[in-house]
Amino acid sequence: MRIELASLEEGRGDFTHTYQLQDLTLDDERVVLRGTTEVRGKVKRSGTEAVVEGHIDTGVQVDCDRCLKPIQFPVTSDFSLEYITGGEYEESHLAELTEDVMSVSVFNGDTIDLDEIVKEQILLAVPTRSLCKDDCLGICPQCGNDRNSGECGCEQKETDPRWSALRDLMNGKS
Ligand SMILES: [Zn+2]
Ligand SMILES: [Zn+2]
Numbered sequence: 782m783r784i785e786l787a788s789l790e791e792g793r794g795d796f797t798h799t800y801q802l803q804d805l806t807l808d809d810e811r812v813v814l815r816g817t818t819e820v821r822g823k824v825k826r827s828g829t830e831a832v833v834e835g836h837i838d839t840g841v842q843v844d845c846d847r848c849l850k851p852i853q854f855p856v857t858s859d860f861s862l863e864y865i866t867g868g869e870y871e872e873s874h875l876a877e878l879t880e881d882v883m884s885v886s887v888f889n890g891d892t893i894d895l896d897e898i899v900k901e902q903i904l905l906a907v908p909t910r911s912l913c914k915d916d917c918l919g920i921c922p923q924c925g926n927d928r929n930s931g932e933c934g935c936e937q938k939e940t941d942p943r944w945s946a947l948r949d950l951m952n953g954k955s
Contacts, residue, residue, distance in 0.1 A: 784833070784893045786826050796835070797821040798895065807900055812907050815840040815853055820899050822860075829869040833893060834861045837902055843911050847919035847952065848927050858906040862898065864888040919952060 782798050800818040807814065822835020837858040842851050863885045865873075870887050918928035926933035 782895045784824050784895055785891070786824070786831060786893065787891055789824065789826055792826040793823065795821070795823045796895065800896075800899065805896065805900055805903075807904060809904050811843055812904060813842045814903075815842050818899060818903070820895065824893070829866040829890065831864040831888065831893065832861065833864070833895075833898065835859075835898075837899055837906075839903060841903070841907055843907065845913040845917055846910050847912060847917045848929060849920065850913045850927070852911055852913050854911075856903055856906045858902045860898065860902045862886060864893060866890040 798820050818839035820837050825832045840855045842853045845852055867887050921928055921933050921935050923935040924933050
């Protein structure tokens with residue numbers, strides 16, 4: 782869905798949209814949407830600038846970082862994004878900085894692609910590490926058994942403390 786800025790009365794407008802599952806494909810295959818995605822918000826335009834503010838509600842599925850079991854959880858995101866036209870971007874000295882440094886995006890002056898905003902904001906809201914539970918035991922490195930479902934009986938060599946420190950590191954314990 783695109784927000785048409787030309788049709789805004791006095792440069793302001795509200796938007797609300799429900800994306801069905803098949804309407805959005807996230808750019809990170811680690812994260813899978815689980816249902817509809819709701820977005821609502823408002824857009825304000827003045828001259829060569831625009832501000833889009835909104836709220837997103839959805840649900841995602843990712844794999845546990847330790848045992849790879851799928852986990853599902855709700856994701857909400859509040860966002861506020863500033864846009865300027867490419868022309869203004871060139872004229873100002875902003876062009877010397879990258880878009881990443883500035884919290885400003887460039888738009889064409891007529892439309893803003895809401896789909897791109899929604900996809901990006903969902904990925905930003907998903908934590909980079911996810912566990913099925915805080916004390917997930919992970920997978921046995923020797924036999925691949927899910928250690929949450931019981932001991933597999935493999936011998937865990939615990940004798941050398943350097944190895945256990947390394948294993949803690951791999952498991953994300955500091
Ligand atoms: Zn797990
Ligand atoms: Zn094992």
